[in-house]
Amino acid sequence: MGCPSPVLVWSAPESRGGLPVAPARALAPTACHRAPAPAPRNRAVRPCRPGPNGHFWAVSYCFATPPPSPEIRPVNTSTQGNDYYALLARHDAMRLRRQLLSPGALSPRDDSPALAPGPDDADRRLIRRELPLVTPFEDLITHLYEVMFRRWPYLRSLFPESMAFQREHLARMFHYLTENLDHPDEVAATFTRLGRDHRKLGVRPAHYEAFEAALCEALKIRAGERWSAELEGAWLRMLRAAVDAMVAGADAAIGEPPSWHAVVVAHELRRPGLAVLRVRTHEAYPYRAGQYAAVESPLLPHAWRHYSMACAPRADNVVEFHVRQTGTGGVSEALVRRTGVGDTLRLGPAKGQMTLGGELTRDLLLVAGGTGLAPLKALLQEVSARPSGHRLVHLAVGARNRADLYDGDWLADLESRRPWLRVVPVLGDESTIRGGGTVLDALRRQDGGWSNRTAYVSGPPAMVAATVARLTEMGLPAGRIHHDPLPHAPRHAAAPAHRR
Ligand SMILES: NC(=O)C1=CN([C@@H]2O[C@H](COP(=O)(O)OP(=O)(O)OC[C@H]3O[C@@H](n4cnc5c(N)ncnc54)[C@H](O)[C@@H]3O)[C@@H](O)[C@H]2O)C=CC1
Secondary structure (H helix, E strand, O other), X not given: OOOOOOOOOOOOOOOOOOOOOXXXXXXXXXXXXXXXXXXXXXXXXXXOEEOOOOOEEOOOOOOOOOOOOOOOOOOOOOHHHHHHHHHHHHHHHHHHHHHHHOOOOOOOOOOOOOOOOOOOHHHHHHHHHOHHHHOOHHHHHHHHHHHHHHHOHHHHHXXXXXXXXXXXXXXXXXXXXXXXXXXXXXXXXXXHHHHHHHHHHOOOHHHHHHHHHHHHHHHHHHHHHHOOHHHHHHHHHHHHHHHHHHHHXXXXXXXXXXXXXXXXXXXXXXXXXXXXXXXXXXXXXXXXOOOEEEEEOOOOOOOEEEEEOOOXXXXXXXXXXXXXXXXXXXXXXXXXXXXXXXXXXXXXXXEOOOOOOOOOOOOEEEEEEHHHHHHHHHHHHHHHHOOOOOOOEEEEEEEOOHHHOOOHHHHHHHHHHOOOEEEEEEEOOOOHHHOOOOHHHHHHHOOOOHHHOEEEEEOOHHHHHHHHHHHHHOOOOHHHEEEOOOOOOHHHOOOOOOOO
Protein backbone atom coordinates (compact mmCIF):
# COMPACT_ATOMS: atom_id res chain seq x y z
CA MET A 1 0.00 0.00 0.00
CA GLY A 2 0.73 3.54 -0.34
CA CYS A 3 3.72 5.58 -0.59
CA PRO A 4 5.81 6.50 2.34
CA SER A 5 4.95 10.04 1.87
CA PRO A 6 8.22 11.83 1.87
CA VAL A 7 10.12 11.50 -1.34
CA LEU A 8 12.65 14.11 -0.69
CA VAL A 9 11.53 13.31 2.76
CA TRP A 10 11.17 16.61 4.37
CA SER A 11 9.10 16.65 7.42
CA ALA A 12 7.82 20.02 8.37
CA PRO A 13 4.21 20.51 9.10
CA GLU A 14 3.12 23.30 6.83
CA SER A 15 2.24 23.55 3.20
CA ARG A 16 4.79 24.42 0.61
CA GLY A 17 2.11 25.41 -1.81
CA GLY A 18 3.11 28.75 -3.15
CA LEU A 19 5.84 30.03 -0.87
CA PRO A 20 6.77 33.47 -2.05
CA VAL A 21 10.28 32.60 -2.94
CA ALA A 22 11.80 32.46 -6.35
CA PRO A 23 11.39 29.11 -8.03
CA ALA A 24 14.32 26.77 -7.92
CA ARG A 25 15.27 27.28 -11.52
CA ALA A 26 15.77 30.99 -10.99
CA LEU A 27 18.49 30.28 -8.50
CA ALA A 28 20.02 27.32 -10.22
CA PRO A 29 20.95 28.92 -13.49
CA THR A 30 22.51 25.97 -15.24
CA ALA A 31 21.71 22.32 -15.38
CA CYS A 32 24.73 21.56 -13.32
CA HIS A 33 24.57 23.16 -9.94
CA ARG A 34 28.12 22.83 -8.79
CA ALA A 35 28.59 26.20 -7.24
CA PRO A 36 28.69 26.06 -3.48
CA ALA A 37 25.31 26.61 -1.92
CA PRO A 38 24.60 30.05 -0.51
CA ALA A 39 26.46 30.73 2.68
CA PRO A 40 24.17 31.00 5.67
CA ARG A 41 22.98 34.50 6.20
CA ASN A 42 21.10 35.79 9.12
CA ARG A 43 18.05 36.87 7.25
CA ALA A 44 14.97 35.21 5.92
CA VAL A 45 13.38 36.05 2.65
CA ARG A 46 14.03 39.60 1.57
CA PRO A 47 10.97 41.78 1.17
CA CYS A 48 8.96 40.69 -1.77
CA ARG A 49 7.60 42.85 -4.49
CA PRO A 50 4.77 42.08 -6.86
CA GLY A 51 5.97 40.47 -10.05
CA PRO A 52 4.58 41.19 -13.49
CA ASN A 53 1.77 38.71 -12.96
CA GLY A 54 0.81 40.13 -9.61
CA HIS A 55 2.67 37.47 -7.64
CA PHE A 56 5.10 38.25 -4.91
CA TRP A 57 8.64 37.21 -5.53
CA ALA A 58 11.34 36.85 -3.01
CA VAL A 59 14.78 37.77 -4.13
CA SER A 60 16.87 35.60 -1.91
CA TYR A 61 16.87 32.45 0.11
CA CYS A 62 18.43 31.90 3.44
CA PHE A 63 18.99 28.36 4.51
CA ALA A 64 19.96 29.43 7.97
CA THR A 65 16.60 30.88 8.83
CA PRO A 66 14.38 28.97 11.21
CA PRO A 67 12.18 26.39 9.57
CA PRO A 68 9.21 28.06 7.96
CA SER A 69 6.60 26.26 9.94
CA PRO A 70 4.25 27.71 12.50
CA GLU A 71 4.62 24.61 14.63
CA ILE A 72 8.36 24.73 14.98
CA ARG A 73 9.16 28.37 14.73
CA PRO A 74 10.38 30.05 17.90
CA VAL A 75 7.69 31.39 20.18
CA ASN A 76 9.17 34.88 20.16
CA THR A 77 8.99 35.46 16.47
CA SER A 78 10.48 38.70 15.33
CA THR A 79 8.61 41.24 13.30
CA GLN A 80 10.56 40.00 10.33
CA GLY A 81 9.41 36.46 11.05
CA ASN A 82 5.82 37.61 11.25
CA ASP A 83 6.19 39.39 7.94
CA TYR A 84 7.51 36.19 6.50
CA TYR A 85 4.54 34.13 7.64
CA ALA A 86 2.15 36.86 6.60
CA LEU A 87 3.72 36.75 3.15
CA LEU A 88 3.32 33.00 2.98
CA ALA A 89 -0.33 33.23 3.88
CA ARG A 90 -0.93 36.12 1.51
CA HIS A 91 0.76 34.41 -1.36
CA ASP A 92 -1.29 31.25 -0.87
CA ALA A 93 -4.46 33.29 -0.55
CA MET A 94 -3.71 35.14 -3.79
CA ARG A 95 -3.05 31.96 -5.68
CA LEU A 96 -6.18 30.36 -4.33
CA ARG A 97 -8.22 33.44 -5.22
CA ARG A 98 -6.93 33.41 -8.77
CA GLN A 99 -7.69 29.72 -9.04
CA LEU A 100 -11.23 30.25 -7.79
CA LEU A 101 -11.85 33.23 -10.04
CA SER A 102 -10.64 31.49 -13.16
CA PRO A 103 -10.50 27.75 -12.63
CA GLY A 104 -8.00 26.14 -14.95
CA ALA A 105 -6.30 29.42 -15.73
CA LEU A 106 -3.64 28.86 -13.14
CA SER A 107 -1.17 26.49 -14.61
CA PRO A 108 0.92 24.75 -12.00
CA ARG A 109 4.05 26.75 -12.61
CA ASP A 110 2.73 29.83 -14.32
CA ASP A 111 4.88 32.00 -12.13
CA SER A 112 8.06 30.22 -12.97
CA PRO A 113 10.38 29.89 -15.89
CA ALA A 114 10.03 26.92 -18.23
CA LEU A 115 9.70 23.48 -16.70
CA ALA A 116 12.84 21.43 -16.44
CA PRO A 117 13.35 19.47 -19.66
CA GLY A 118 14.11 16.17 -17.94
CA PRO A 119 16.88 13.77 -18.84
CA ASP A 120 17.56 13.31 -22.56
CA ASP A 121 18.75 10.12 -24.25
CA ALA A 122 22.39 10.80 -23.45
CA ASP A 123 21.51 11.46 -19.80
CA ARG A 124 19.55 8.25 -19.57
CA ARG A 125 22.40 6.22 -21.03
CA LEU A 126 24.90 7.89 -18.71
CA ILE A 127 22.80 7.40 -15.59
CA ARG A 128 22.30 3.72 -16.40
CA ARG A 129 25.92 3.09 -17.35
CA GLU A 130 27.28 4.77 -14.25
CA LEU A 131 24.78 3.35 -11.80
CA PRO A 132 27.41 1.16 -10.13
CA LEU A 133 29.26 4.37 -9.23
CA VAL A 134 26.45 5.67 -7.10
CA THR A 135 24.89 2.50 -5.79
CA PRO A 136 24.00 1.12 -3.36
CA PHE A 137 21.80 4.15 -2.97
CA GLU A 138 21.88 3.70 0.79
CA ASP A 139 25.51 4.89 0.79
CA LEU A 140 24.72 7.83 -1.46
CA ILE A 141 21.88 8.78 0.86
CA THR A 142 24.10 8.58 3.92
CA HIS A 143 26.44 11.11 2.33
CA LEU A 144 23.52 13.21 1.16
CA TYR A 145 22.01 13.61 4.62
CA GLU A 146 25.42 14.12 6.20
CA VAL A 147 26.14 16.96 3.80
CA MET A 148 22.70 18.47 4.15
CA PHE A 149 22.62 18.50 7.95
CA ARG A 150 26.19 19.75 8.13
CA ARG A 151 25.51 22.66 5.80
CA TRP A 152 22.00 23.44 6.98
CA PRO A 153 21.77 22.09 10.52
CA TYR A 154 18.29 23.50 11.10
CA LEU A 155 16.94 21.10 8.49
CA ARG A 156 17.58 18.23 10.88
CA SER A 157 14.75 19.47 13.05
CA LEU A 158 12.33 18.99 10.19
CA PHE A 159 12.92 15.25 10.15
CA PRO A 160 11.76 12.60 12.59
CA GLU A 161 14.16 11.39 15.21
CA SER A 162 14.76 8.10 13.45
CA MET A 163 15.95 8.55 9.89
CA ALA A 164 15.69 4.86 8.97
CA PHE A 165 12.33 5.21 7.28
CA GLN A 166 13.44 8.33 5.42
CA ARG A 167 16.58 6.67 4.11
CA GLU A 168 14.68 3.62 3.03
CA HIS A 169 12.11 5.68 1.24
CA LEU A 170 14.58 7.89 -0.52
CA ALA A 171 16.47 4.81 -1.74
CA ARG A 172 13.20 3.54 -3.19
CA MET A 173 12.69 6.88 -4.89
CA PHE A 174 16.11 6.76 -6.51
CA HIS A 175 15.38 3.22 -7.67
CA TYR A 176 12.05 4.34 -9.04
CA LEU A 177 13.57 7.27 -10.91
CA THR A 178 16.44 5.33 -12.39
CA GLU A 179 14.25 2.38 -13.35
CA ASN A 180 11.66 4.58 -15.02
CA LEU A 181 13.84 6.84 -17.11
CA ASP A 182 11.94 5.74 -20.18
CA HIS A 183 8.56 6.55 -18.64
CA PRO A 184 8.64 10.30 -18.04
CA ASP A 185 4.86 10.66 -18.09
CA GLU A 186 4.41 8.00 -15.46
CA VAL A 187 7.16 9.52 -13.34
CA ALA A 188 5.58 12.96 -13.68
CA ALA A 189 2.20 11.57 -12.61
CA THR A 190 3.73 9.84 -9.59
CA PHE A 191 5.62 12.93 -8.48
CA THR A 192 2.64 15.19 -9.07
CA ARG A 193 0.68 13.04 -6.61
CA LEU A 194 3.64 13.10 -4.27
CA GLY A 195 3.82 16.89 -4.44
CA ARG A 196 0.21 17.09 -3.30
CA ASP A 197 0.99 14.70 -0.48
CA HIS A 198 4.13 16.59 0.51
CA ARG A 199 2.21 19.75 1.25
CA LYS A 200 1.63 18.32 4.71
CA LEU A 201 5.39 18.24 5.24
CA GLY A 202 5.93 21.89 4.45
CA VAL A 203 8.35 21.29 1.59
CA ARG A 204 9.65 24.59 0.21
CA PRO A 205 11.61 25.47 -2.90
CA ALA A 206 14.52 26.38 -0.64
CA HIS A 207 14.47 22.80 0.65
CA TYR A 208 14.72 21.42 -2.86
CA GLU A 209 17.67 23.71 -3.43
CA ALA A 210 19.40 22.40 -0.34
CA PHE A 211 18.56 18.84 -1.32
CA GLU A 212 19.93 19.36 -4.80
CA ALA A 213 23.17 20.88 -3.54
CA ALA A 214 23.60 18.05 -1.03
CA LEU A 215 22.93 15.47 -3.73
CA CYS A 216 25.62 16.99 -5.94
CA GLU A 217 28.14 16.77 -3.15
CA ALA A 218 27.07 13.24 -2.24
CA LEU A 219 27.41 12.13 -5.87
CA LYS A 220 30.89 13.55 -5.92
CA ILE A 221 31.89 11.76 -2.72
CA ARG A 222 30.31 8.49 -3.81
CA ALA A 223 31.67 8.48 -7.37
CA GLY A 224 35.13 9.62 -6.28
CA GLU A 225 37.59 9.98 -9.12
CA ARG A 226 35.05 8.85 -11.66
CA TRP A 227 32.68 11.71 -10.94
CA SER A 228 32.06 13.94 -13.95
CA ALA A 229 30.14 17.12 -14.62
CA GLU A 230 28.13 15.20 -17.24
CA LEU A 231 27.01 12.60 -14.71
CA GLU A 232 26.02 15.26 -12.22
CA GLY A 233 24.15 17.21 -14.90
CA ALA A 234 22.26 14.07 -15.95
CA TRP A 235 21.26 13.35 -12.35
CA LEU A 236 20.16 16.92 -11.82
CA ARG A 237 17.98 16.91 -14.91
CA MET A 238 16.37 13.70 -13.70
CA LEU A 239 15.85 15.18 -10.24
CA ARG A 240 14.56 18.53 -11.44
CA ALA A 241 11.92 16.97 -13.67
CA ALA A 242 10.64 15.12 -10.60
CA VAL A 243 10.81 18.23 -8.42
CA ASP A 244 8.94 20.26 -11.02
CA ALA A 245 6.18 17.66 -11.03
CA MET A 246 6.03 17.82 -7.25
CA VAL A 247 5.77 21.59 -7.26
CA ALA A 248 3.04 21.36 -9.89
CA GLY A 249 1.16 18.80 -7.78
CA ALA A 250 1.43 20.98 -4.69
CA ASP A 251 0.27 24.06 -6.58
CA ALA A 252 -2.67 22.26 -8.11
CA ALA A 253 -3.79 21.18 -4.63
CA ILE A 254 -3.66 24.65 -3.14
CA GLY A 255 -7.44 24.67 -2.72
CA GLU A 256 -7.36 21.87 -0.12
CA PRO A 257 -5.72 21.82 3.28
CA PRO A 258 -2.21 20.35 3.34
CA SER A 259 -3.36 18.09 6.18
CA TRP A 260 -6.45 17.47 8.28
CA HIS A 261 -6.51 17.69 12.04
CA ALA A 262 -8.54 14.97 13.69
CA VAL A 263 -9.50 14.19 17.25
CA VAL A 264 -9.71 10.62 18.50
CA VAL A 265 -13.32 9.88 19.41
CA ALA A 266 -12.96 6.14 20.10
CA HIS A 267 -10.04 3.88 20.84
CA GLU A 268 -10.69 0.16 21.29
CA LEU A 269 -7.90 -2.24 22.08
CA ARG A 270 -9.52 -5.18 20.34
CA ARG A 271 -6.62 -7.56 20.81
CA PRO A 272 -3.24 -7.21 22.50
CA GLY A 273 -1.39 -4.84 20.17
CA LEU A 274 -4.33 -4.24 17.86
CA ALA A 275 -6.51 -1.16 18.10
CA VAL A 276 -9.48 0.17 16.20
CA LEU A 277 -9.45 3.97 16.30
CA ARG A 278 -12.11 6.37 15.20
CA VAL A 279 -11.17 9.96 14.62
CA ARG A 280 -13.28 12.94 13.68
CA THR A 281 -11.70 15.43 11.31
CA HIS A 282 -12.36 19.13 11.93
CA GLU A 283 -13.08 19.70 8.27
CA ALA A 284 -14.64 17.28 5.81
CA TYR A 285 -11.98 14.79 4.77
CA PRO A 286 -12.36 13.83 1.10
CA TYR A 287 -11.62 10.21 0.26
CA ARG A 288 -13.08 7.12 -1.35
CA ALA A 289 -13.65 3.72 0.20
CA GLY A 290 -10.50 1.62 -0.30
CA GLN A 291 -8.05 4.53 -0.03
CA TYR A 292 -5.42 5.16 2.61
CA ALA A 293 -3.74 8.11 4.25
CA ALA A 294 -0.55 9.06 6.01
CA VAL A 295 -1.17 9.58 9.71
CA GLU A 296 0.99 11.53 12.14
CA SER A 297 0.82 11.32 15.92
CA PRO A 298 2.07 14.25 17.98
CA LEU A 299 3.99 11.64 19.99
CA LEU A 300 6.29 11.13 17.01
CA PRO A 301 6.42 14.42 15.14
CA HIS A 302 7.21 14.24 11.43
CA ALA A 303 6.88 10.44 11.34
CA TRP A 304 4.01 9.68 9.00
CA ARG A 305 2.75 6.15 8.39
CA HIS A 306 0.02 4.84 6.17
CA TYR A 307 -3.25 3.31 7.28
CA SER A 308 -6.35 2.57 5.26
CA MET A 309 -9.63 4.19 6.05
CA ALA A 310 -11.75 1.32 7.36
CA CYS A 311 -15.11 2.89 6.65
CA ALA A 312 -16.79 4.51 3.70
CA PRO A 313 -16.95 8.32 3.95
CA ARG A 314 -19.47 9.42 6.57
CA ALA A 315 -21.48 12.59 7.01
CA ASP A 316 -20.16 13.08 10.57
CA ASN A 317 -16.51 13.20 9.39
CA VAL A 318 -15.62 10.15 11.48
CA VAL A 319 -12.91 7.94 9.99
CA GLU A 320 -11.94 4.49 11.30
CA PHE A 321 -8.45 3.02 11.30
CA HIS A 322 -7.19 -0.45 12.22
CA VAL A 323 -3.71 -0.47 13.66
CA ARG A 324 -1.54 -3.44 14.61
CA GLN A 325 1.58 -2.73 16.61
CA THR A 326 4.47 -4.46 14.89
CA GLY A 327 7.35 -3.34 17.06
CA THR A 328 8.34 -0.79 19.65
CA GLY A 329 8.94 2.88 19.19
CA GLY A 330 6.99 3.23 15.96
CA VAL A 331 3.87 5.09 14.97
CA SER A 332 1.72 1.98 15.32
CA GLU A 333 2.84 1.50 18.91
CA ALA A 334 2.08 5.16 19.64
CA LEU A 335 -1.39 4.77 18.13
CA VAL A 336 -2.16 1.46 19.82
CA ARG A 337 -0.63 2.00 23.26
CA ARG A 338 -0.22 5.69 23.87
CA THR A 339 -3.20 7.29 22.19
CA GLY A 340 -6.65 7.79 23.65
CA VAL A 341 -9.91 9.60 23.21
CA GLY A 342 -9.39 13.35 22.95
CA ASP A 343 -5.90 13.10 21.46
CA THR A 344 -5.30 14.72 18.11
CA LEU A 345 -3.75 13.28 14.97
CA ARG A 346 -3.07 14.67 11.55
CA LEU A 347 -4.07 13.00 8.29
CA GLY A 348 -2.47 13.58 4.91
CA PRO A 349 -4.54 13.61 1.74
CA ALA A 350 -6.20 10.34 0.78
CA LYS A 351 -4.41 8.22 -1.82
CA GLY A 352 -4.69 4.88 -3.52
CA GLN A 353 -6.46 3.33 -6.45
CA MET A 354 -8.06 0.36 -4.71
CA THR A 355 -11.54 1.78 -5.16
CA LEU A 356 -14.74 0.53 -6.73
CA GLY A 357 -15.74 1.62 -10.21
CA GLY A 358 -19.00 3.42 -10.83
CA GLU A 359 -21.02 0.41 -11.92
CA LEU A 360 -20.28 -3.04 -10.53
CA THR A 361 -20.21 -5.19 -13.63
CA ARG A 362 -18.89 -8.34 -11.98
CA ASP A 363 -19.04 -10.25 -8.72
CA LEU A 364 -16.30 -9.40 -6.27
CA LEU A 365 -13.63 -11.44 -4.55
CA LEU A 366 -12.14 -9.73 -1.49
CA VAL A 367 -9.07 -11.26 0.12
CA ALA A 368 -7.88 -9.85 3.45
CA GLY A 369 -4.94 -10.74 5.71
CA GLY A 370 -4.98 -9.39 9.28
CA THR A 371 -5.54 -5.64 9.47
CA GLY A 372 -5.48 -5.62 5.68
CA LEU A 373 -9.21 -6.04 6.27
CA ALA A 374 -9.48 -2.27 6.83
CA PRO A 375 -9.86 -1.03 3.23
CA LEU A 376 -12.01 -4.04 2.32
CA LYS A 377 -14.38 -3.21 5.17
CA ALA A 378 -14.73 0.27 3.67
CA LEU A 379 -15.44 -1.28 0.26
CA LEU A 380 -18.04 -3.59 1.80
CA GLN A 381 -19.76 -0.58 3.35
CA GLU A 382 -19.81 1.18 0.02
CA VAL A 383 -21.22 -1.86 -1.80
CA SER A 384 -23.73 -2.28 0.97
CA ALA A 385 -24.91 1.32 0.69
CA ARG A 386 -25.49 1.12 -3.05
CA PRO A 387 -29.19 1.24 -3.71
CA SER A 388 -29.68 -1.85 -5.85
CA GLY A 389 -28.29 -4.45 -8.19
CA HIS A 390 -25.89 -6.09 -5.78
CA ARG A 391 -23.32 -8.48 -7.09
CA LEU A 392 -22.12 -11.49 -5.12
CA VAL A 393 -19.25 -10.68 -2.80
CA HIS A 394 -16.93 -13.33 -1.38
CA LEU A 395 -14.63 -12.20 1.43
CA ALA A 396 -11.81 -14.49 2.58
CA VAL A 397 -10.35 -13.13 5.82
CA GLY A 398 -7.04 -14.56 6.95
CA ALA A 399 -6.23 -14.41 10.66
CA ARG A 400 -3.61 -16.08 12.81
CA ASN A 401 -6.28 -17.74 14.93
CA ARG A 402 -9.91 -17.27 15.87
CA ALA A 403 -9.05 -14.78 18.60
CA ASP A 404 -7.21 -12.70 16.04
CA LEU A 405 -10.37 -12.21 14.00
CA TYR A 406 -10.76 -8.80 15.54
CA ASP A 407 -13.74 -7.57 13.51
CA GLY A 408 -15.61 -10.88 13.28
CA ASP A 409 -18.80 -9.61 14.93
CA TRP A 410 -19.20 -6.76 12.48
CA LEU A 411 -18.61 -9.10 9.55
CA ALA A 412 -21.03 -11.71 10.89
CA ASP A 413 -23.68 -9.04 11.39
CA LEU A 414 -23.30 -7.68 7.88
CA GLU A 415 -23.33 -11.17 6.39
CA SER A 416 -26.55 -11.98 8.23
CA ARG A 417 -28.23 -8.91 6.70
CA ARG A 418 -26.80 -9.10 3.17
CA PRO A 419 -27.66 -12.19 1.15
CA TRP A 420 -25.08 -11.30 -1.49
CA LEU A 421 -22.19 -11.51 1.00
CA ARG A 422 -20.24 -14.62 1.98
CA VAL A 423 -17.55 -14.25 4.63
CA VAL A 424 -15.01 -17.07 4.99
CA PRO A 425 -12.59 -16.81 7.92
CA VAL A 426 -9.34 -18.65 7.27
CA LEU A 427 -7.51 -19.39 10.50
CA GLY A 428 -3.80 -20.00 10.42
CA ASP A 429 -3.76 -22.34 13.40
CA GLU A 430 -6.37 -24.67 11.99
CA SER A 431 -5.66 -27.53 9.62
CA THR A 432 -6.38 -27.02 5.98
CA ILE A 433 -8.77 -29.96 6.21
CA ARG A 434 -10.93 -27.91 8.56
CA GLY A 435 -10.71 -24.90 6.28
CA GLY A 436 -7.67 -23.31 7.94
CA GLY A 437 -4.23 -22.36 6.68
CA THR A 438 -3.62 -19.17 4.77
CA VAL A 439 -5.98 -17.29 2.52
CA LEU A 440 -4.02 -18.76 -0.35
CA ASP A 441 -4.89 -22.27 0.82
CA ALA A 442 -8.50 -21.19 0.92
CA LEU A 443 -8.39 -19.90 -2.66
CA ARG A 444 -6.79 -23.12 -3.80
CA ARG A 445 -9.35 -25.25 -1.97
CA GLN A 446 -12.35 -23.59 -3.42
CA ASP A 447 -12.46 -21.99 -6.81
CA GLY A 448 -15.69 -20.08 -6.76
CA GLY A 449 -15.23 -18.97 -10.33
CA TRP A 450 -12.66 -16.43 -9.19
CA SER A 451 -11.41 -15.80 -12.70
CA ASN A 452 -14.74 -14.18 -13.59
CA ARG A 453 -14.66 -11.82 -10.64
CA THR A 454 -12.99 -8.54 -9.85
CA ALA A 455 -10.56 -9.03 -6.97
CA TYR A 456 -9.39 -6.72 -4.18
CA VAL A 457 -6.47 -7.98 -2.11
CA SER A 458 -5.10 -6.40 1.05
CA GLY A 459 -2.77 -7.60 3.79
CA PRO A 460 0.89 -8.36 4.41
CA PRO A 461 2.90 -7.68 1.21
CA ALA A 462 3.97 -11.34 0.87
CA MET A 463 0.35 -12.40 1.08
CA VAL A 464 -0.73 -9.82 -1.48
CA ALA A 465 2.05 -10.82 -3.87
CA ALA A 466 1.27 -14.54 -3.50
CA THR A 467 -2.46 -14.00 -3.90
CA VAL A 468 -2.01 -11.84 -6.98
CA ALA A 469 0.24 -14.52 -8.49
CA ARG A 470 -2.32 -17.22 -7.66
CA LEU A 471 -5.23 -15.28 -9.13
CA THR A 472 -3.21 -14.52 -12.25
CA GLU A 473 -2.50 -18.25 -12.63
CA MET A 474 -6.22 -18.84 -12.36
CA GLY A 475 -6.76 -16.57 -15.34
CA LEU A 476 -7.77 -13.29 -13.70
CA PRO A 477 -6.38 -10.46 -15.83
CA ALA A 478 -4.15 -7.94 -14.04
CA GLY A 479 -6.62 -5.12 -14.66
CA ARG A 480 -9.16 -6.91 -12.49
CA ILE A 481 -6.87 -7.54 -9.51
CA HIS A 482 -6.73 -4.46 -7.32
CA HIS A 483 -4.25 -3.98 -4.52
CA ASP A 484 -2.18 -1.21 -3.05
CA PRO A 485 1.36 -0.89 -4.40
CA LEU A 486 3.79 -3.38 -2.97
CA PRO A 487 7.09 -2.33 -1.44
CA HIS A 488 10.17 -2.94 -3.54
CA ALA A 489 8.20 -3.91 -6.62
CA PRO A 490 10.31 -2.07 -9.19
CA ARG A 491 7.45 -0.43 -11.10
CA HIS A 492 5.61 0.52 -7.93
CA ALA A 493 8.50 1.63 -5.82
CA ALA A 494 7.07 5.09 -5.47
CA ALA A 495 4.30 3.98 -3.26
CA PRO A 496 5.05 1.11 -0.95
CA ALA A 497 3.22 0.35 2.23
CA HIS A 498 4.47 1.40 5.60
CA ARG A 499 2.68 0.95 8.83
CA ARG A 500 4.99 0.77 11.76
N1 LIG B 1 -3.83 -1.38 8.95
C1 LIG B 1 -4.19 -1.09 7.73
O1 LIG B 1 -4.90 -0.12 7.48
C2 LIG B 1 -3.74 -1.94 6.61
C3 LIG B 1 -2.74 -2.88 6.78
N2 LIG B 1 -2.25 -3.56 5.71
C4 LIG B 1 -1.14 -4.48 5.86
O2 LIG B 1 -1.67 -5.69 6.30
C5 LIG B 1 -0.73 -6.36 7.07
C6 LIG B 1 -1.45 -6.81 8.28
O3 LIG B 1 -0.56 -7.43 9.15
P1 LIG B 1 -1.09 -8.40 10.28
O4 LIG B 1 -2.42 -7.95 10.78
O5 LIG B 1 0.02 -8.53 11.25
O6 LIG B 1 -1.32 -9.75 9.46
P2 LIG B 1 -0.73 -11.20 9.80
O7 LIG B 1 0.72 -11.23 9.60
O8 LIG B 1 -1.29 -11.60 11.13
O9 LIG B 1 -1.39 -12.07 8.66
C7 LIG B 1 -2.79 -12.27 8.63
C8 LIG B 1 -3.13 -13.40 7.70
O10 LIG B 1 -2.70 -13.11 6.39
C9 LIG B 1 -2.38 -14.33 5.73
N3 LIG B 1 -0.97 -14.30 5.34
C10 LIG B 1 0.03 -13.64 5.97
N4 LIG B 1 1.19 -13.84 5.33
C11 LIG B 1 0.91 -14.63 4.25
C12 LIG B 1 1.69 -15.16 3.19
N5 LIG B 1 2.98 -14.92 3.08
N6 LIG B 1 1.06 -15.91 2.26
C13 LIG B 1 -0.26 -16.15 2.33
N7 LIG B 1 -1.04 -15.67 3.32
C14 LIG B 1 -0.46 -14.93 4.26
C15 LIG B 1 -2.61 -15.44 6.70
O11 LIG B 1 -3.92 -15.92 6.45
C16 LIG B 1 -2.51 -14.73 8.03
O12 LIG B 1 -3.21 -15.40 9.03
C17 LIG B 1 0.45 -5.45 7.30
O13 LIG B 1 1.49 -5.80 6.44
C18 LIG B 1 -0.12 -4.10 6.90
O14 LIG B 1 0.88 -3.28 6.34
C19 LIG B 1 -2.76 -3.42 4.45
C20 LIG B 1 -3.77 -2.52 4.23
C21 LIG B 1 -4.33 -1.74 5.28
